[in-house]
Amino acid sequence: MTEEKKILLTELEGYILEKDAEKAAEFLAQLQAADIAEVLEELVSEELQQWLLSLLDDETAALVLNEVDSELGLKLLGQLNQQKATEILEEMSFDNAADLLGELSDHEQTHYLNLLEKEDRKEVRELLTYPADTAGGIMTTEYVSIRETFTTAQAIEILRKIAPDAETIYYVFVVNQRNQLVGVISLRELIIASPTTLIKDIMHHKVVSVPVDMDQEEVARIVSKYDFLAVPVIDHHQTLLGIVTVDDVIDVIHEEVTEDIFRLAGAPGEEEDDEDTSFWKIVTSLKARLPWLLVTMLGGLISGQILSRFSDQINAVVALAFFIPLLTGMGGNVGTQSSTVTVRGIATGQIKGKNAWKIVCREALVGLMIGAVLGIVVGIIASWWQNKPMLGVVVGLAMMGNMLTAATMGAFVPLTFRKMGIDPAVASAPFISTAIDITGLLIYSTLATVLIVYLL
Amino acid sequence: MTEEKKILLTELEGYILEKDAEKAAEFLAQLQAADIAEVLEELVSEELQQWLLSLLDDETAALVLNEVDSELGLKLLGQLNQQKATEILEEMSFDNAADLLGELSDHEQTHYLNLLEKEDRKEVRELLTYPADTAGGIMTTEYVSIRETFTTAQAIEILRKIAPDAETIYYVFVVNQRNQLVGVISLRELIIASPTTLIKDIMHHKVVSVPVDMDQEEVARIVSKYDFLAVPVIDHHQTLLGIVTVDDVIDVIHEEVTEDIFRLAGAPGEEEDDEDTSFWKIVTSLKARLPWLLVTMLGGLISGQILSRFSDQINAVVALAFFIPLLTGMGGNVGTQSSTVTVRGIATGQIKGKNAWKIVCREALVGLMIGAVLGIVVGIIASWWQNKPMLGVVVGLAMMGNMLTAATMGAFVPLTFRKMGIDPAVASAPFISTAIDITGLLIYSTLATVLIVYLL
Numbered sequence: 001m002t003e004e005k006k007i008l009l010t011e012l013e014g015y016i017l018e019k020d021a022e023k024a025a026e027f028l029a030q031l032q033a034a035d036i037a038e039v040l041e042e043l044v045s046e047e048l049q050q051w052l053l054s055l056l057d058d059e060t061a062a063l064v065l066n067e068v069d070s071e072l073g074l075k076l077l078g079q080l081n082q083q084k085a086t087e088i089l090e091e092m093s094f095d096n097a098a099d100l101l102g103e104l105s106d107h108e109q110t111h112y113l114n115l116l117e118k119e120d121r122k123e124v125r126e127l128l129t130y131p132a133d134t135a136g137g138i139m140t141t142e143y144v145s146i147r148e149t150f151t152t153a154q155a156i157e158i159l160r161k162i163a164p165d166a167e168t169i170y171y172v173f174v175v176n177q178r179n180q181l182v183g184v185i186s187l188r189e190l191i192i193a194s195p196t197t198l199i200k201d202i203m204h205h206k207v208v209s210v211p212v213d214m215d216q217e218e219v220a221r222i223v224s225k226y227d228f229l230a231v232p233v234i235d236h237h238q239t240l241l242g243i244v245t246v247d248d249v250i251d252v253i254h255e256e257v258t259e260d261i262f263r264l265a266g267a268p269g270e271e272e273d274d275e276d277t278s279f280w281k282i283v284t285s286l287k288a289r290l291p292w293l294l295v296t297m298l299g300g301l302i303s304g305q306i307l308s309r310f311s312d313q314i315n316a317v318v319a320l321a322f323f324i325p326l327l328t329g330m331g332g333n334v335g336t337q338s339s340t341v342t343v344r345g346i347a348t349g350q351i352k353g354k355n356a357w358k359i360v361c362r363e364a365l366v367g368l369m370i371g372a373v374l375g376i377v378v379g380i381i382a383s384w385w386q387n388k389p390m391l392g393v394v395v396g397l398a399m400m401g402n403m404l405t406a407a408t409m410g411a412f413v414p415l416t417f418r419k420m421g422i423d424p425a426v427a428s429a430p431f432i433s434t435a436i437d438i439t440g441l442l443i444y445s446t447l448a449t450v451l452i453v454y455l456l
Numbered sequence: 457m458t459e460e461k462k463i464l465l466t467e468l469e470g471y472i473l474e475k476d477a478e479k480a481a482e483f484l485a486q487l488q489a490a491d492i493a494e495v496l497e498e499l500v501s502e503e504l505q506q507w508l509l510s511l512l513d514d515e516t517a518a519l520v521l522n523e524v525d526s527e528l529g530l531k532l533l534g535q536l537n538q539q540k541a542t543e544i545l546e547e548m549s550f551d552n553a554a555d556l557l558g559e560l561s562d563h564e565q566t567h568y569l570n571l572l573e574k575e576d577r578k579e580v581r582e583l584l585t586y587p588a589d590t591a592g593g594i595m596t597t598e599y600v601s602i603r604e605t606f607t608t609a610q611a612i613e614i615l616r617k618i619a620p621d622a623e624t625i626y627y628v629f630v631v632n633q634r635n636q637l638v639g640v641i642s643l644r645e646l647i648i649a650s651p652t653t654l655i656k657d658i659m660h661h662k663v664v665s666v667p668v669d670m671d672q673e674e675v676a677r678i679v680s681k682y683d684f685l686a687v688p689v690i691d692h693h694q695t696l697l698g699i700v701t702v703d704d705v706i707d708v709i710h711e712e713v714t715e716d717i718f719r720l721a722g723a724p725g726e727e728e729d730d731e732d733t734s735f736w737k738i739v740t741s742l743k744a745r746l747p748w749l750l751v752t753m754l755g756g757l758i759s760g761q762i763l764s765r766f767s768d769q770i771n772a773v774v775a776l777a778f779f780i781p782l783l784t785g786m787g788g789n790v791g792t793q794s795s796t797v798t799v800r801g802i803a804t805g806q807i808k809g810k811n812a813w814k815i816v817c818r819e820a821l822v823g824l825m826i827g828a829v830l831g832i833v834v835g836i837i838a839s840w841w842q843n844k845p846m847l848g849v850v851v852g853l854a855m856m857g858n859m860l861t862a863a864t865m866g867a868f869v870p871l872t873f874r875k876m877g878i879d880p881a882v883a884s885a886p887f888i889s890t891a892i893d894i895t896g897l898l899i900y901s902t903l904a905t906v907l908i909v910y911l912l
Contacts, residue, residue, distance in 0.1 A: 030662050034681045156647065163648050170626050170643070170685075187626070187643060191612065192619050206486050224710070225490045227703035229626075229685060246702050247683035253706065254680070257713045258800055261720065265796035265885070266789065282822055289793055289826070296789045297830060300782025301837065307778045314774050321770055321777040322763045325893050326756025328781050332788060333722065333752040333886045337745055340721035344714055366738055370745070374753060381757065429721070429885060430789045437781050 037067030062091035095140035139242035153195035266292035299434030332433035338410025367407025493523030551596035595698035609651035722748035755890030788889035794866025823863025827856035
């Protein structure tokens with residue numbers, strides 16, 4: 001939020017706190033729904049939130065309720081009298097109404113659905129049947145479709161009538177008698193064409209469309225790739241079911257990115273509601289984190305096992321233990337860097353089949369160079385600090401080997417996972433650093449065992 | 457890419473390898489520019505790439521060269537004869553031409569600019585003056601603007617003429633005599649309005665716009681928030697300079713996400729060209745990674761220092777050393793999970809000022825619960841394995857304290873950074889896990905020192 005906007009919003013909050021309805025309403029009329037939603041979320045009491053909502057016309061209220069957090073939106077809707085709630089719901093686009101009602105229990109859902117007009121109820125109910133993270137779950141049924149036998153003038157006339165209700169009128173979809181998608185034309189092309197031209201003569205026959213059960217991430221990728229404003233959604237009979245618009249695609253991208261980042265860190269995969277601190281939420285969050293914690297714990301115990309076989313050496317030269325956190329910490333760091341760069345490269349499509357091995361070689365080389373430089377530095381520090389030159393040699397060589405394997409594994413593991421058809425993001429920080437801890441300690445203990453006579 | 461598409465592309469590659477121009481051209485006519493770009497990138501030889509490009513008309517070639525990797529695009533453009541290169545450049549939108557030429561040296565840039573017509577050259581040159589990651593750097597000057605005194609019929613007539621060259625005609629910007637932005641109207645509204653209505657009577661006076669020097673990430677946030685198809689870019693005199701369209705915003709989101717993910721992992725901040733394995737690239741990559749490596753190294757040495765003060769205890773009970781990797785590994789894991797959830801919550805706006813402390817408390821509670829459960833498990837394993845009950849108590853208690861501080865720090869550090877005006881993503885994995893290693897070892901060594909008499 002810009003400074004300027006903050007000042008404006010402070011002014012509005014003044015009116016709201018004073019309950020100056022006239023000035024507040026005047027002020028709200030100048031704001032976009034997304035801004036009103038921000039103000040609504042910032043208000044401290046439910047009473048003030050309700051009062052603000054009452055100042056809005058139904059259409060704006062519908063837009064605002066879609067912009068706020070869905071929990072708050074449902075709460076505010078539930079507090080309204082039935083008539084007002086119905087009016088606001090009727091003003092929502094079908095996909096937004098379905099998104100909101102989708103968060104409710106079946107019983108409450110039915111209650112709200114029954115408030116809607118019969119036609120609208122049917123549309124919203126149908127949208128509710130698709131899984132939320134598929135093309136069907138994010139599409140809207142408010143598109144514009146015409147027959148190929150129309151002229152452009154007729155098509156524009158239809159657009160004029162439908163425009164207020166359609167989600168976008170900039171793409172017009174052409175269907176046959178059985179509502180199968182046969183073409184597409186943009187409003188831009190309709191406007192340029194002469195009024196008597198037939199749609200079928202200027203429409204595009206090859207239409208990029210997505211099946212209703214396609215994963216939302218894939219839908220987002222297609223819309224991004226072709227720079228579309230919307231993409232049609234079809235069933236397996238080519239019947240046009242709805243469209244996914246670019247604004248919903250942006251929401252999907254934000255959502256999927258959060259998921260990817262969390263997966264890379266081995267953190268809860270589902271987007272959490274960060275305000276909810278209830279006990280149940282915490283338990284859910286624990287359940288999501290637990291798998292990686294157990295992997296790490298198992299790895300830690302294996303590391304302990306390796307060290308226990310190496311206890312004679314530690315007993316003889318206790319300083320060997322001092323460098324364990326340094327070696328595991330550095331290995332984890334370098335490995336995480338390499339795996340993150342690799343996983344992201346796969347996700348953005350920069351790393352493809354044919355250059356995969358180049359990446360592993362590059363990371364190996366990077367690891368070797370880091371290892372050579374830092375191995376010498378750490379080796380010198382170790383031998384000077386403990387006054388044992390051979391200890392420096394062992395620590396330095398272990399660092400070098402550790403950096404090389406850490407960087408190589410960081411690139412190799414995600415690429416191998418992808419080749420095996422496993423999501424490379426599973427090669428996330430906890431997994432990689434645990435694996436690297438184990439190999440790093442194996443290298444260190446082996447080196448120390450071989451060179452122990454020189455250490456004493 | 458879908459299976460179906462792969463089969464189609466294999467067919468095309470067949471025609472290309474056989475150099476069957478007719479069939480290949482026929483096939484290409486059915487593809488979108490983004491698909492042709494994919495094929496072009498997959499082709500093995502430059503000769504085949506040039507041949508494919510020669511089959512395309514100038515307009516399609518321009519679109520395709522914008523979709524491929526910019527390095528490849530410039531290489532292919534450079535190999536064309538001057539006339540063809542000029543024709544293709546002329547077909548590009550100004551912002552795409554500027555993006556492409558922006559990658560060249562000044563000398564080469566001038567060469568290509570001189571090929572363009574005078575008017576176009578001026579526009580492209582101007583776009584080249586804005587930093588690439590600002591509103592000016594991603595905007596295009598091919599927008600539609602009209603005067604407020606026009607009627608809707610006149611406005612639509614203008615759109616008809618401009619449509620083929622404009623980046624979007626769905627938003628029409630209204631300017632005064634000095635080209636200052638005074639309003640906006642959508643094509644949707646123009647179509648609904650009666651033909652004689654004056655623009656000034658139906659346009660929106662409050663226009664959300666962005667200053668030319670605004671960071672591209674902020675521009676993307678505004679377009680996402682308001683669900684715009686484009687946003688106008690102005691200078692500090694309110695003069696309309698260009699527009700940023702939603703397709704460019706999606707590219708920005710992808711770019712910024714990559715940056716955020718890399719920063720979280722302490723990996724190179726700049727998006728790397730993953731195919732380039734040249735020595736210089738590796739050195740650049742090393743330079744980007746080095747700061748976190750040094751932080752980790754310093755942390756590792758401090759950890760070693762802590763352990764060295766604790767060497768009598770390790771000498772007495774060598775098994776104490778076996779649990780070091782377990783404790784540091786688990787602490788790093790939990791801390792990274794907490795910091796990732798927190799940093800992402802800040803980025804998406806879910807974590808705001810007023811609920812920040814709730815998050816720290818929640819994470820502390822999560823850490824305490826994880827610590828309690830895993831502390832008991834690890835404690836039992838340790839006492840059974842080493843047959844020393846008190847060792848189990850020390851390891852278990854250390855685990856509990858470590859999990860509590862790790863989760864709390866993971867949430868606390870990024871929130872504090874934000875409050876201090878530092879990018880919270882700096883509280884990235886390497887920093888957090890190094891800090892947690894140190895505190896974890898302090899807890900462990902203190903506990904072991906206090907309870908040493910019972911350990912012997």
